[in-house]
Amino acid sequence: MSSQSFPVFDLGAFEAAGVDEKKRLGATVDAICRSTGFLAIANHGVGEDVIAGIWEKARAFFDQSPDEKQGAKAPFPGYPYGYLGPGTEALAKSRNVDTPPDLKESFNGGPLAVPRGMVDPEALGFCYAATIWPEKPEGFADAWKAYYRSMEELASRIMRVFAVGLGLEEHFFDRYVDAPISALRALNYPEQTVAPQPGQLRAGVHTDYGSLTILLPEPGSKGLEIVAPDGSWTAVPPVPGAFVINIGDLMALWTNDRWVSTMHRVVNPPPEEGGMKRRQSLAFFHQPNWSAEIACLPSCVEPGAAPKYEPVLSGPYLMGKFKSTVTAKAG
Ligand SMILES: O=C(O)CCC(=O)C(=O)O
Numbered sequence: 600m601s602s603q604s605f606p607v608f609d610l611g612a613f614e615a616a617g618v619d620e621k622k623r624l625g626a627t628v629d630a631i632c633r634s635t636g637f638l639a640i641a642n643h644g645v646g647e648d649v650i651a652g653i654w655e656k657a658r659a660f661f662d663q664s665p666d667e668k669q670g671a672k673a674p675f676p677g678y679p680y681g682y683l684g685p686g687t688e689a690l691a692k693s694r695n696v697d698t699p700p701d702l703k704e705s706f707n708g709g710p711l712a713v714p715r716g717m718v719d720p721e722a723l724g725f726c727y728a729a730t731i732w733p734e735k736p737e738g739f740a741d742a743w744k745a746y747y748r749s750m751e752e753l754a755s756r757i758m759r760v761f762a763v764g765l766g767l768e769e770h771f772f773d774r775y776v777d778a779p780i781s782a783l784r785a786l787n788y789p790e791q792t793v794a795p796q797p798g799q800l801r802a803g804v805h806t807d808y809g810s811l812t813i814l815l816p817e818p819g820s821k822g823l824e825i826v827a828p829d830g831s832w833t834a835v836p837p838v839p840g841a842f843v844i845n846i847g848d849l850m851a852l853w854t855n856d857r858w859v860s861t862m863h864r865v866v867n868p869p870p871e872e873g874g875m876k877r878r879q880s881l882a883f884f885h886q887p888n889w890s891a892e893i894a895c896l897p898s899c900v901e902p903g904a905a906p907k908y909e910p911v912l913s914g915p916y917l918m919g920k921f922k923s924t925v926t927a928k929a930g
């Protein structure tokens with residue numbers, strides 16, 4: 600996939616289209632998800648002020664001293680929210696590959712409210728755990744919540760495109776994602792003043808765990824790479840004004856591997872381009888309801904054949920994957 604051919608999907612045009620045109624547009628997404636599952640979403644309607652707000656606050660947060668950031672740190676290893684400092688995560692471990700820690704730091708937050716009647720202690724202790732808000736910068740939590748809400752809404756709209764792409768009724772996925780346990784992560788990949796260790800990347804090779812990731816790389820930034828269908832590592836170009844989205848493991852499971860949860864990574868800045876370059880990104884990991892059972896869609900398996908995978912429960916699956924990436928130093 601050359602940078603010229605990175606697919607861009609016009610979400611507004613899809614939503615304004617009639618039934619037949621929606622099917623035609625959905626088929627283009629089906630083709631992309633069969634090949635890489637990475638595309639850009641344009642005409643998404645997310646407010647520029649919401650995006651500018653979170654960029655400003657995330658940058659100001661990461662620009663603080665290590666001590667100030669530690670004030671918002673996750674209280675113990677494996678706690679999902681708050682500040683996760685350098686050295687605390689190695690994404691390649693989610694695929695059982697042992698690497699040095701990723702060269703990044705992040706701030707993470709979960710659902711903005713606990714659904715009425717939620718009593719599962721594992722859910723309450725993990726995805727509904729409190730976000731540890733930083734004291735500074737002022738207005739951080741407000742900007743965060745505004746962006747989180749926009750991403751929740753956008754993710755639901757994209758799931759409708761997916762349903763159409765799979766030949767399902769447009770609202771098929773709604774009941775699986777009406778109390779989603781999505782997480783938002785602001786990432787900062789600091790300047791590299793020391794050469795990385797062998798095998799150490801900004802983000803190790805991984806697939807995402809959930810239904811859908813909505814990524815916003817810092818405008819003009821480089822480093823995100825995906826495995827193209829021919830097996831080669833290929834850069835994902837920044838697409839001005841658009842979000843980069845990709846599907847995660849649960850879409851592959853749902854579709855019996857008709858759709859691929861493509862491996863990706865964030866590489867270190869090449870020395871000839873100034874190995875020092877900092878990079879930021881925002882990643883929203885959309886995840887179906889805690890107790891949603893994700894099982895192969897009947898339309899994705901030959902009649903009489905067995906699906907490739909056993910069903911999983913969304914929340915416990917996510918928790919297992921997340922905890923597998925925690926490094927010895929975390930906490
Ligand atoms: O920062 C990026 O561009 C991608 C990060 C990523 O793939 C992840 O955190 O899952």
Ligand SMILES: [Fe+2]
Nearest residue numbers: 805806807863
């Ligand atoms: Fe990822």
